[in-house]
Amino acid sequence: MGKIFTIWDFMGRHKYWIVVLVFGVIIGFLDENSMIRRIGYAREIIRLQDEIEQYRAEYEENTRRLNELTTNPEAIEQIAREKYLMKKPNEDIYVFDDKE
Structure with missing residues (x-):
């Protein structure tokens, strides 16, 4: 006692x-709104903001390339040659593999 x-x-x-x-x-x-959860939410917000910036930069780069493609016919030819391995008549293409 x-x-x-x-x-x-x-x-x-x-x-x-x-x-x-x-x-x-x-x-x-x-x-439910504990400090631990708030810290976790703050970290997630920072991560998502970084991801938004990454996508925004990618969007701006793609927009720039699209504008270049619509205005410059030589850019279309360059992409067709590099990406799709197209060629002009009487022209040979050699593909080099950088992996090895």
């Missing part, structure tokens, strides 16, 4: 600190 009174006396003297500690544990770890 003496141990219970000792614990009760300790809780009575430090009740404000105990309430603050319990509140901090609930907000920090147990709540």
Whole structure:
């Protein structure tokens, strides 16, 4: 019985600190909007913003290439030769493999 009174006396003297500690544990770890989840969400937002920037740069590059293709017929010929291995009549094509 003496141990219970000792614990009760300790809780009575430090009740404000105990309430603050319990509140901090609930907000920090147990709540639906806990600090751990907020940190995880912040990391995900940063990752998604980086991905958006990557896609934006890729879009700008593709738009630039598309504009070049619509205005420059030599660019169409260059892509047809490099990507699809097309050739002019009486012309030979040699393909080099860089893998080996």
